[in-house]
Amino acid sequence: AQRVTQPEKLLSVFKGAPVELKCNYSYSGSPELFWYVQYSRQRLQLLLRHISRESIKGFTADLNKGETSFHLKKPFAQEEDSAMYYCALSLFLSGGYQKVTFGTGTKLQVIP
Amino acid sequence: DSGVTQTPKHLITATGQRVTLRCSPRSGDLSVYWYQQSLDQGLQFLIQYYNGEERAKGNILERFSAQQFPDLHSELNLSSLELGDSALYFCASSVVLGELFFGEGSRLTVL
Numbered sequence: 001a002q003r004v005t006q007p008e009k010l011l012s013v014f015k016g017a018p019v020e021l022k023c024n025y026s027y028s029g030s031p032e033l034f035w036y037v038q039y040s041r042q043r044l045q046l047l048l049r050h051i052s053r054e055s056i057k058g059f060t061a062d063l064n065k066g067e068t069s070f071h072l073k074k075p076f077a078q079e080e081d082s083a084m085y086y087c088a089l090s091l092f093l094s095g096g097y098q099k100v101t102f103g104t105g106t107k108l109q110v111i112p
Numbered sequence: 113d114s115g116v117t118q119t120p121k122h123l124i125t126a127t128g129q130r131v132t133l134r135c136s137p138r139s140g141d142l143s144v145y146w147y148q149q150s151l152d153q154g155l156q157f158l159i160q161y162y163n164g165e166e167r168a169k170g171n172i173l174e175r176f177s178a179q180q181f182p183d184l185h186s187e188l189n190l191s192s193l194e195l196g197d198s199a200l201y202f203c204a205s206s207v208v209l210g211e212l213f214f215g216e217g218s219r220l221t222v223l
Contacts, residue, residue, distance in 0.1 A: 032209070032210075034211070036212075042216075043114060043202070043214045043215060043216045043217065044155075044202065044204075044212075044214040045114070045214065046211045046212070049210075049211065084154075086154065086155060088212075090209065090210070092208070092209045095162075095167075096162075096208055097142070097143055097160075097162040097163075097167055097208060098143065098206065098208065098209045098210075099160070099167075099168055100145065100157075100160075100206075100212060101157075102147075102154070102155045102157065103154070104153075104154040104155075105154035105155065
């Protein structure tokens with residue numbers, strides 16, 4: 001069965017420091033991977049997905065199939081990046097629907 | 113605005129009671145997902161529906177049940193409520209494959 005692991009429950013960094021939120025997954029095929037973000041008292045929203053290979057709010061994430069990882073990175077943290085971040089894996093199943101598995105989330109705290 | 117609507121936004125009730133949370137997915141989305149988020153905890157997947165049929169079940173208690181109706185809206189029923197059921201309950205919807213769109217959540221407080 002597929003699994004998503006986010007080893008850090010809390011990550012504290014100083015403003016301006018680099019950020020790396022770790023995500024590892026277990027699945028033998030080719031999954032679709034996402035990062036979702038939840039700012040304080042707001043709904044979860046998509047931050048980025050690996051197939052788009054774009055940078056959103058300065059964040060990037062590269063899928064490393066060899067290491068089965070999809071770490072989220074940003075070179076210089078901003079205070080407004082403080083939020084809860086969830087890594088998610090999506091599989092398309094026969095029957096025409098997807099199954100989504102979320103990691104347990106990492107709370108990013110950017111210290112001024 | 114994600115297009116996913118959840119009602120009620122807030123709900124306060126007593127132990128032993130029963131509540132129903134409602135979710136209206138985005139227009140055209142066939143899949144509905146329910147998640148529970150407790151204080152300082154991540155998202156706990158409860159259940160998923162696709163076009164009216166249950167497709168996946170997570171850590172959903174027997175006291176909880178859900179269904180998706182022909183118009184695709186979904187309801188999550190929580191019964192015999194306990195203090196520990198106090199949480200934020202999120203609904204999300206999606207098309208066949210891709211991004212999940214989340215509602216703002218229903219905050220349940222059990223006293």
